[in-house]
Amino acid sequence: MHLKRDGHEHGPPIVPITFHLEDPQGLTGTERAEWHLMGGTGESILEVALDHGINIEHACGGVVACSTCHVYIEQGMEHLKPSDEAEDDRVEEAPGLKRTSRLSCQCDITGPGPIVVRVPSWNRNAVKEIPH
Numbered sequence: 001m002h003l004k005r006d007g008h009e010h011g012p013p014i015v016p017i018t019f020h021l022e023d024p025q026g027l028t029g030t031e032r033a034e035w036h037l038m039g040g041t042g043e044s045i046l047e048v049a050l051d052h053g054i055n056i057e058h059a060c061g062g063v064v065a066c067s068t069c070h071v072y073i074e075q076g077m078e079h080l081k082p083s084d085e086a087e088d089d090r091v092e093e094a095p096g097l098k099r100t101s102r103l104s105c106q107c108d109i110t111g112p113g114p115i116v117v118r119v120p121s122w123n124r125n126a127v128k129e130i131p132h
Contacts, residue, residue: 010042015079015113017048022121027055039109045071045080045117046104056119062105067094069104072118077102079111096120 019035021027039048046069049056057068064086073080077100083091087106094101109115 010109011040013038013040015039015041015109015111015115017045017076017109017113017115017117019049019054020074020116020118021054022119026121027119028053039113039115041109041111043109044105045102045107045109045115048109049104049117049119054119056104058105064090064103064106067091067103070094070096070120071102071104071107072098072100072120073102073107074100074116074118076111076113076115079109079113079115081106081108081110095122 015038017037017039019037021033021035024031024033035052035054037048037052044062046056046058046062056071059068060066062069067090070091083102083106087103091097091101091103104117
């Protein structure tokens with residue numbers, strides 16, 4: 001499934017975001033475990049990751065119908081759109097639930113950062129679609 005982009009507006013990439021990847025090989029095909037990127041207000045954490053080659057699972061395409069894009073926000077929760085009831089319901093289904101658990105597809109950047117995200121190694125979709 002590919003990320004559903006609705007053409008929403010977002011700001012210039014001026015918000016610092018650090019990604020800590022517990023399975024860098026599985027997510028990027030490299031051994032690089034720490035990524036320092038820049039995102040824009042209005043962009044989701046998932047969009048920033050995918051745009052830079054960090055392939056966070058998102059089986060539903062980012063429409064809050066699964067929990068495969070589950071991440072931990074280690075810093076900067078106040079710089080993200082608060083979760084809503086739909087996200088809260090889905091994130092509860094994710095394994096390894098923590099107080100800092102969020103769905104990366106729903107973490108829209110709202111503030112100047114910095115934001116630190118941990119992508120757990122076990123959060124992989126075992127069944128992937130093959131593009132036609």
